Amino acid sequence: EREREREREREFGVSMESPFKADILKGKVALLTGGGSGIGYEISTQLGKHGASIAIMGRRKNVLDSAVSALRSLGIQAIGLEGDVRNRDDAVRVLESTIKHFGKLDILVNAAAGNFLVPAEDLSPNGFRTVIDIDSVGTFTMCHEALKYLKRGGPGQDSSRGGIIINISATLHYTATWYQIHVSAAKAAVDSITRSLALEWGTDYDIRVNGIAPGPIEDTAGVSKLAPDDMLKEMEQNVPLYKMGEKWDIAMAALYLVSDAGKYINGTTLVVDGGLWLSRPRH
Numbered sequence: 001e002r003e004r005e006r007e008r009e010r011e012f013g014v015s016m017e018s019p020f021k022a023d024i025l026k027g028k029v030a031l032l033t034g035g036g037s038g039i040g041y042e043i044s045t046q047l048g049k050h051g052a053s054i055a056i057m058g059r060r061k062n063v064l065d066s067a068v069s070a071l072r073s074l075g076i077q078a079i080g081l082e083g084d085v086r087n088r089d090d091a092v093r094v095l096e097s098t099i100k101h102f103g104k105l106d107i108l109v110n111a112a113a114g115n116f117l118v119p120a121e122d123l124s125p126n127g128f129r130t131v132i133d134i135d136s137v138g139t140f141t142m143c144h145e146a147l148k149y150l151k152r153g154g155p156g157q158d159s160s161r162g163g164i165i166i167n168i169s170a171t172l173h174y175t176a177t178w179y180q181i182h183v184s185a186a187k188a189a190v191d192s193i194t195r196s197l198a199l200e201w202g203t204d205y206d207i208r209v210n211g212i213a214p215g216p217i218e219d220t221a222g223v224s225k226l227a228p229d230d231m232l233k234e235m236e237q238n239v240p241l242y243k244m245g246e247k248w249d250i251a252m253a254a255l256y257l258v259s260d261a262g263k264y265i266n267g268t269t270l271v272v273d274g275g276l277w278l279s280r281p282r283h
């Protein structure tokens with residue numbers, strides 16, 4: 001069993017033991033959009049390894065199937081639900097299926113995202129809209145449709161505590177990032193959604209809403225699609241102590257935020273980038 005787990009860890013790049021106790025999410029149910037690949041899959045794995053049951057939502061059936069079987073082979077209760085966050089009916093159906101299967105929802109992680117590199121002058125308004133639809137509107141739609149399950153006193157919920165939302169963001173929009181006008185705008189909206197919902201739903205329903213803004217994370221579509229090798233080399237030369245993050249780093253931040261250790265954290269977006277976004281070239 002242990003050997004199989006090690007093999008899985010190697011195959012899926014899960015690198016290190018967690019410093020958190022294995023039962024901190026025992027009995028919890030989490031739904032992750034984009035939870036079948038990349039950073040989303042690593043968060044699925046770590047939430048599952050710490051006791052949560054996992055529902056993953058994604059567009060690609062083959063990706064969902066292999067993620068679910070990998071999670072199950074680690075002893076994690078997992079289901080895959082096909083759907084596109086741009087489609088409100090899909091959101092409703094996926095949430096209903098999650099409740100039908102696991103009885104409740106405690107944690108929603110919005111990790112689905114769309115991206116490509118393109119100069120602003122070559123980006124069509126529809127290309128801009130597509131990324132806003134996935135990242136910003138998709139995040140809002142999932143939160144909106146999940147509210148009745150996450151709120152204090154919702155189905156299967158404690159009457160004194162509500163659920164938790166995590167929105168995966170980025171640091172692109174803290175400054176300005178070349179060829180990323182669409183994603184920068186989309187993630188700026190995501191951060192704003194995080195704050196507005198933290199205010200309204202934290203107050204009314206005891207739901208905590210936070211974000212995580214990853215820097216460049218190795219073995220992800222974000223890096224392979226967005227940062228060609230020459231860009232990475234340049235970064236290494238210019239940024240003191242430059243190193244890429246691991247998916248594990250993002251998953252540990254998610255665990256912290258969803259665990260009771262994060263019970264007073266609401267409306268923040270935690271930057272997990274090794275200090276990269278604020279650094280300047282040495283002179």
Ligand code: HXC
Binds near residue numbers: 221
């Ligand atoms: C210019 C492009 C383009 C490109 C698509 N478009 N790709 N424009 N350059 N490379 C334009 C199209 O021309 C079209 O506009 C519009 O966008 C919609 O394109 P479709 O192909 O129809 O969209 P769709 O099939 O729905 O695919 C969505 C997608 C795709 C976002 C374009 O890349 C995708 O599904 N990606 C999901 C997976 C992904 O990228 N994950 C990475 C996340 S990493 P017109 O005008 O022609 O109709 C990440 C990291 C962020 O988010 C932060 C990093 C630090």
